[in-house]
Amino acid sequence: MSKKSFRQAINEALRQEMQRDPRVILMGEDVAGGQGGSSGVKDAWGGVLGVTKGLFTEFGPDRVFDTPITEASYIGAAAGAAATGLRPVAELMFVDFIGSCLDQVMNQAAKFRYMFGGKATTPLVIRAMYGAGFNAAAQHSQALYPLFTHIPGLKVVIPSNPYEAKGLLIEAIRDNDPVIFLENKVMYDDEDEVPDEAYTIPFGEANLTREGDDVTIVAFGRMVNFANEAADRLEKDGISCTVIDPRTTSPLDTGTILDCVAETGRLVVVDESSPRCNLACDVAALVAEEAFDALKAPIRRVMPPHTPVPFATVLEKLYMPDSARIEAAVRSVMGYKAKQDA
Amino acid sequence: MAGTITPITMPKFGLAMTEGKIASWNVEPGSSVDVGEELADIETTKITNGYESPASGILRRQVASEGETLAVGALIGVLADKDVSDADIDAFVEKFQNEFSSQAAETGASESAEPVVVEVGDLKLKVQDSGHGDDTPVLFIHGFGGDLTNWMFNQDHFSGSRRTVAFDLPGHGGSSKNVGDGKPATFAATTAALLDKLDIAKAHVVAHSLGGAIALELAKSHPEKVASLSLVAPAGLGKDINMDFINGFISADRRKTLEPVLHYLVHDKSLITRNMIEGIIRFKRLDGAVAGLETVAKACFPDGHQADDLHGALENFTGPKQVIWGENDEVLSAASAKGLPASVKITLLPETGHMPQMEKSADVNAAVTQLIA
Numbered sequence: 183m184s185k186k187s188f189r190q191a192i193n194e195a196l197r198q199e200m201q202r203d204p205r206v207i208l209m210g211e212d213v214a215g216g217q218g219g220s221s222g223v224k225d226a227w228g229g230v231l232g233v234t235k236g237l238f239t240e241f242g243p244d245r246v247f248d249t250p251i252t253e254a255s256y257i258g259a260a261a262g263a264a265a266t267g268l269r270p271v272a273e274l275m276f277v278d279f280i281g282s283c284l285d286q287v288m289n290q291a292a293k294f295r296y297m298f299g300g301k302a303t304t305p306l307v308i309r310a311m312y313g314a315g316f317n318a319a320a321q322h323s324q325a326l327y328p329l330f331t332h333i334p335g336l337k338v339v340i341p342s343n344p345y346e347a348k349g350l351l352i353e354a355i356r357d358n359d360p361v362i363f364l365e366n367k368v369m370y371d372d373e374d375e376v377p378d379e380a381y382t383i384p385f386g387e388a389n390l391t392r393e394g395d396d397v398t399i400v401a402f403g404r405m406v407n408f409a410n411e412a413a414d415r416l417e418k419d420g421i422s423c424t425v426i427d428p429r430t431t432s433p434l435d436t437g438t439i440l441d442c443v444a445e446t447g448r449l450v451v452v453d454e455s456s457p458r459c460n461l462a463c464d465v466a467a468l469v470a471e472e473a474f475d476a477l478k479a480p481i482r483r484v485m486p487p488h489t490p491v492p493f494a495t496v497l498e499k500l501y502m503p504d505s506a507r508i509e510a511a512v513r514s515v516m517g518y519k520a521k522q523d524a
Numbered sequence: 525m526a527g528t529i530t531p532i533t534m535p536k537f538g539l540a541m542t543e544g545k546i547a548s549w550n551v552e553p554g555s556s557v558d559v560g561e562e563l564a565d566i567e568t569t570k571i572t573n574g575y576e577s578p579a580s581g582i583l584r585r586q587v588a589s590e591g592e593t594l595a596v597g598a599l600i601g602v603l604a605d606k607d608v609s610d611a612d613i614d615a616f617v618e619k620f621q622n623e624f625s626s627q628a629a630e631t632g633a634s635e636s637a638e639p640v641v642v643e644v645g646d647l648k649l650k651v652q653d654s655g656h657g658d659d660t661p662v663l664f665i666h667g668f669g670g671d672l673t674n675w676m677f678n679q680d681h682f683s684g685s686r687r688t689v690a691f692d693l694p695g696h697g698g699s700s701k702n703v704g705d706g707k708p709a710t711f712a713a714t715t716a717a718l719l720d721k722l723d724i725a726k727a728h729v730v731a732h733s734l735g736g737a738i739a740l741e742l743a744k745s746h747p748e749k750v751a752s753l754s755l756v757a758p759a760g761l762g763k764d765i766n767m768d769f770i771n772g773f774i775s776a777d778r779r780k781t782l783e784p785v786l787h788y789l790v791h792d793k794s795l796i797t798r799n800m801i802e803g804i805i806r807f808k809r810l811d812g813a814v815a816g817l818e819t820v821a822k823a824c825f826p827d828g829h830q831a832d833d834l835h836g837a838l839e840n841f842t843g844p845k846q847v848i849w850g851e852n853d854e855v856l857s858a859a860s861a862k863g864l865p866a867s868v869k870i871t872l873l874p875e876t877g878h879m880p881q882m883e884k885s886a887d888v889n890a891a892v893t894q895l896i897a
Contacts, residue, residue, distance in 0.1 A: 349809060377698070381809040387778065393798070417591060 655683025667733025
């Protein structure tokens with residue numbers, strides 16, 4: 183056990199599963215990188231941010247291969263490879279590129295098990311970076327997990343720290359259904375204690391990173407860390423929060439969310455994806471429908487505005503939810519007073 | 525010169541402890557305390573522990589507030605006589621804080637010894653090997669589902685004049701998850717091989733719960749390696765075992781279901797911290813961990829009872845030997861301490877559950893010190 187970065191945690195999960203199971207292969211744009219060049223370096227890139235570095239040299243060209251810049255073909259190939267016996271981990275680089283290959287994911291991989299009457303399994307993992315805060319502009323900064331969550335047949339994973347990333351990725355690779363595994367691109371250097379051994383974290387089991395009596399905060403991915411920061415500051419002022427990291431948006435651990443809201447009576451949902459039809463809407467609807475009687479205040483959602491992610495640094499900062507906005511939302515639900523009947 | 529000022533700093537209860545959280549202050553600012561009086565409850569990565577005042581005086585400041593987490597050595601309070609002025613205390617606090625932050629930056633890298641991995645046959649064992657000196661080493665063996673950090677309040681206590689070794693049994697903590705047939709005799713053989721590997725010819729053995737049965741097997745098979753036996757709530761001396769604990773420990777995979785199971789371990793239920801629960805859940809997620817626990821449980825507690833009766837091993841062991849038991853043990857009943865041979869020293873601790881080495885660490889350390897002196 184030692185401190186490892188988010189990047190190392192993912193690399194270690196891939197390496198250990200590739201060692202354990204020869205059917206696990208990697209494919210994507212520059213997952214090795216630099217092949218065919220004159221430098222003699224075999225994996226110059228190891229992925230655009232170095233996440234898969236070293237895997238090409240360890241497992242060779244049969245199991246780690248660079249694809250052309252054509253998402254439709256290699257994501258389709260990965261879905262087919264999964265349906266015929268391999269366990270591919272395909273890297274989509276930026277999740278924004280899903281536009282080029284959505285049919286392969288939505289109409290093919292996600293539907294195989296259902297449409298073949300359970301006779302086909304598709305153990306496919308698609309890894310992709312998501313999220314704003316990297317100054318990567320509107321086409322490389324989206325948090326498109328609501329899109330995947332919307333599609334039955336897909337599992338959607340958003341790890342919130344390096345420990346979670348390793349265990350959830352190993353679970354994803356061992357899962358027999360297509361899994362979309364989303365990595366927040368500004369978290370790769372975050373560090374955490376990560377066991378050296380392989381371990382799995384089950385899907386559909388939320389993690390409570392804080393436990394409190396006053397307000398339940400549900401947050402996704404990187405937002406979990408902001409929610410924790412806000413909760414720690416609020417604690418000093420005597421406001422105690424439960425912070426729920428659902429880990430997976432599909433399946434979603436609705437039971438834990440409802441249990442916690444039943445205890446606190448107040449809900450704040452933090453979601454960095456575009457505000458219409460996102461996970462915050464989903465969770466808010468769930469609680470409004472199933473836990474209405476428990477609510478002592480209106481549900482508050484902390485989200486970006488309905489606009490493309492701005493490129494300008496100051497605007498991008500303004501766009502993103504942060505711990506200050508979460509704190510303000512918690513204070514507002516704590517201060518809520520029901521209007522007296524007229 | 526005005527009266528002395530004593531800094532109250534975050535204690536280091538064990539090797540693995542790098543920070544602690546003030547669970548509660550037990551003394552109001554302005555109240556006087558005596559040496560040994562509990563100033564505060566400190567929450568660690570395992571259980572919450574009382575912090576005894578290192579000096580007498582008036583608690584003039586609570587520098588850290590309840591709920592705050594601070595590094596070991598950080599200032600949490602100030603003790604001084606009433607003739608010390610507030611200005612002097614302010615100056616003291618400021619000076620301490622300045623020096624502590626620069627000191628922390630310097631020594632951050634050279635923290636206490638980390639556990640190492642020792643290969644024994646085809647097993648990799650995580651070993652905390654610390655202390656040195658001429659006195660006979662002490663070996664700590666944890667129990668079912670435990671790991672070497674179960675001794676975090678004990679190992680340091682003996683490391684001043686001798687080598688001390690705590691390790692994760694196969695299937696536990698950071699060791700290989702292969703438990704073989706899961707029987708105490710098999711673990712004892714691994715323990716003997718570990719001692720050989722570490723060049724330890726003979727050690728005082730301090731063992732807890734199922735580790736107690738392993739220690740008794742070790743004393744039976746390798747009496748020459750065992751200088752003394754201190755058995756803390758040991759298995760092997762009775763028929764009964766709380767299977768709700770064993771089965772619950774194996775099956776519970778969420779904090780909500782595991783917490784009530786862990787309550788069986790201690791008399792004061794509030795001692796079980798979130799971190800302790802999280803640590804166990806994380807251990808159980810490791811590949812092979814639950815399968816290993818199942819094998820051990822089947823081998824040691826078939827049909828809901830303890831399989832091995834090791835009274836003979838205890839009787840035949842000729843070195844100093846003792847049994848330490850919490851009177852309120854809910855896992856292995858302290859009734860098993862009755863009727864043991866007179867050569868076995870018995871210590872029963874009131875208001876104590878199944879983990880006296882954590883819940884009443886000072887008493888356990890004193891009893892072991894006395895036996896091995």
